[in-house]
Amino acid sequence: MISPSLLILLALLFVLGYKAGKRGDGSLNRAYARFKKQMIQFLPRMVLVVIGTGFLLQIIPSALISEYLGADAGITPIFIGGIAGMLVPAGPAIAFTTAATLAGSGAAPAALVAFITAWCIFAIHRILIYEIHLAGSKFLLVRCTVALPIPFIAGYVTHLIS
């Protein structure tokens, strides 16, 4: 069965493909070249991360995940998810695949939102490579200070609406 997310992507693919094709300036060819490059870059990582986290899931008892990250644990999972997200020193392949495997083991949506949001905002590799050099340490300090509560707020709002 086709899932809603697949349908959204399919619709977007057709709309954007049509728009790019209509330009008649080789946009479609450039998009295809980029697509091939991205597939070569992402696919091996994706497969390896899924295999590694799949083994991890088998080792970690799902009862433990439910106890600390499940919906029944109240707002504690939001704090655990938020702090764990800040500590992930890796790219999106690891962060999102970890979140997806946690979701499969019963982690609450609020915990996952806090986890992903914290990773998005505080991804350490991005801070070290880009932010310090292109925005400066003062900007970084201000941004990190004001962004600190954001993962927890996002998690709490999700807790209320989910």
Next chain:
Amino acid sequence: MTEKAEPTPKKKSKKQIIELMAYGLFCVATGAYCFSEKGPEGFSDALDVQAHMLTGMLPRITMALGVASLLWVILDADKLKAAIQNRKGWVKLVYATILGAVTPGGPSSSFSILNLFLSSGLGYVVGITYITAWSMLGVQRILIWDIPLMGAEQAGFRFIASFWLPAFAGLLAGWIFGKAQSASIK
């Protein structure tokens, strides 16, 4: 869309090989540990889960990368920058949020735009709103990672819970660090 910088091809390929080797080692280590803890049956169960996950994810990832590649070609970062510079007041924050969400490319393009904002005197409020929106609400990230891996419902929760937070962070920065707005970038 990608989280990678644009180093020289030689450096890039070396970095990719090291990264893939690290992922491979992670698989071998977790696989060996799984086998020793759970035995052949647990190991086989884990392989079944992985096969199920991969078959579910591959079509979505393929399509998401196609969408992201088309967006990369269609969106024009220079036009987007010009759009925000012409706005005033809170509308600027709305534009900064939208611009952050739709900025094509990886951190190299978004942080370059941030640098331009800060050096052209747009201030920390706009800068923080923009880069927070890019990191949290980036359309390409949502399409490539959020929807395919977490599903539309979970991605929707995250979007609804956080679409207003970049502007909140910007305003908070202006409130707490009002003076910093007029400070130089470095």
